[in-house]
Amino acid sequence: MSIKRMVILAKSAKVNNYCIAGIDIKTNEWIRPVSDDPNIQEAVRQEDVIFSNKTAAEIFDVVDIHFKDETNENLIQPENLYYDENYKWKKIGNVTLKEVISLHGLDHRKAIFYGYERSMASEEILNIPPAIRESLLLIPVENMFVNVEYRDDCPRFYADFTYKRKIYKKFSIGDIAIRNRFKDFGEGNYFLAQNVLVVFSLTNPFHYDSRCYKMVAQIF
Secondary structure, three states, X not given: OEEEEEEEEEEEEEOOEXXXXXXXXXXXXXXXXXXXXXXXXXXXXXXXXXOOOOOEOOOOEEEEEEEEEEEOOOOOOOOEEEEOOOOOOEEEXXXXXXXXXXXXXXXXXXXXXXXXXXXXXXXXXXXXXHHHOOOEEEEEEEEEEEEEEEEOOEXXXXXXXXXXXXXXXXXXXXXXXXXXXXXXXXXXXXXXXEEEEEEEEEOOOOOOOOEEEEEEEEEO
16 A cells, blocks of 8 residues: 555546546656446545545645555556545645646647547557556647537537647536536537646547547646
8 A cells, every 4th residue: 555645636527426637746647546446437436535624625635645556557547546445535735736837847749649539449549658658638728619518408518629730629528617617508619718728538448439538627
């Protein structure tokens, strides 16, 4: 078992629980705490982000988390680590976005997760050398739009944006604040901001098409 201190940079919706990711304060590397529960796709349970004082972990919180020695061994998401649900997360403090950028910098890439499409076949990702495989990025983008669509009377949220003069379309949005902000909007394409920072996350392969989707996990 080990304890890692991380700053939370993403707390997005996943299977009625959370997908949480952040930066290891000591190593400056990405971490994605995951549960060992396959029934919720290894999401972080809602009760597990509650501190001893009954408040919940939020973006920019610096927290100590106990991790298991057992490795996740996820070839698509190498940042994944199993957290130990027997220990409460402990809040140490919080930081600002400016401090995060000073600590970690921005993850400038030629393209978002190896290409310009919104998804990739898992086989394509596994052909990428393990040394450069990644599923979390902090990237500045431009001209962010939020698309609201309805399926079975439930709203779905997608992002269109520009990065390095390339237009990316229909990235699913997991950012809870953005989803709440637009949940009562009708179907449409709504301008959000000229310049934003985004935490992007690459999903595990979906069961119905074996493709890994690029998600907007958090917008700053």
